[in-house]
Amino acid sequence: MSRSGRATGASKQDSGAFALSKSLYNLSLLHAPREPLADSLxxxxxxxxxxxxxxxxxxxxxxxxxxxxxxxxxxxxxxxxxxxxxxxxxxxxxxxxxxxxxxxATFEDLKVEREVDLRKKVMKIMNKTEDDFETLRDYNDYLEKVEEMTWNLILNIDVDATWNKLHRFEALQKADSNAATTKRDAGKTGGAKGTGQKDDGADLMFRGLKKYVPPPKEPPFDPWGGYNITPQYYVLQDNYDVDWYARMKKDSAHLVGGHSLQDYCDRALREAFGGFGVFIEDEIAARDAPSMSMDADVGTEHAAAAAMSGKEANMDDIF
Incomplete structure (x- = not known):
């Protein structure tokens, strides 16, 4: 089986990948210290x-x-x-x-146990997804930087600096997600925080990372789905100066079982004014208006002619 040759000008290391992949490749070739983690199980x-x-x-x-x-x-x-x-x-x-x-321990090899725990801690902080970046290349660069920091912790290389960077990135994420709370707290303690140096996280910025947009605030629950049920032609009052209505309010026979006189008045008014929004003349005018479709006009003319002739239509004759 013949193998295709390498393209001219391609790098001979790491399949011609960019510099970040080369550094990660060299980092993966290092070996962990020979200090034993534990007496194996x-x-x-x-x-x-x-x-x-x-x-x-x-x-x-x-x-x-x-x-x-x-x-x-x-x-x-x-x-x-x-x-x-x-x-x-x-x-x-x-x-x-x-x-x-x-x-x-979950794994028999405690080195694997330690690596899994470190990866869980790193991924809990570096939890960006592909949707948070503008391009796939930017997301891949982010993943390689995360992998480089993970291997630094696994191989005990710059452990303090790596953890410091992770904690700062976690603090910046919390500050972005709670921007309103941060501004309110800064306004209360503005004098005390003004003397300190603010961490802008310039060294923690990733290329192509989208700006955090907080989710919109959910509107209050509306059981009617936005439909307006307020009556348009009458106003329901709390009380009516009517003799029989005043007697009913004092009669326990009309109030037992949770009966509400307010609901009775609402239903009576709704039935009385229910037809006020129906205008027959507008419906007749809309019905008699000529249709915009030519086929509908032709069908109406044929139907009118058949009605005037008084003859029965032959349904079997397609012509």
């Missing part, structure tokens, strides 16, 4: 040296702070109850662990 606790072979019910837990595994007995003994936070008991690790963060 092989069945031996690195703290108490208990073996899962002797205790089949032993379960191992990890803490995402350092990803060192230990048996659940050691977790309860060192961190459970009211002991609070404590230093990791694994030799060489001085990180402070919290009891609430311990959980069972």
């Amino acid at each position: 092989s069945g031996v606790c690195p703290v108490c040296k208990a073996s899962g072979y002797l205790d089949p019910n032993m379960q191992f837990k990890i803490n995402p702070t350092c990803y060192h595994s230990m048996c659940d007995t050691c977790v309860e003994r060192l961190f459970g109850g009211n002991k609070g936070n404590n230093i990791c008991p694994v030799a060489g690790c001085a990180k402070t662990l919290a009891y609430r963060n311990f959980r069972r």
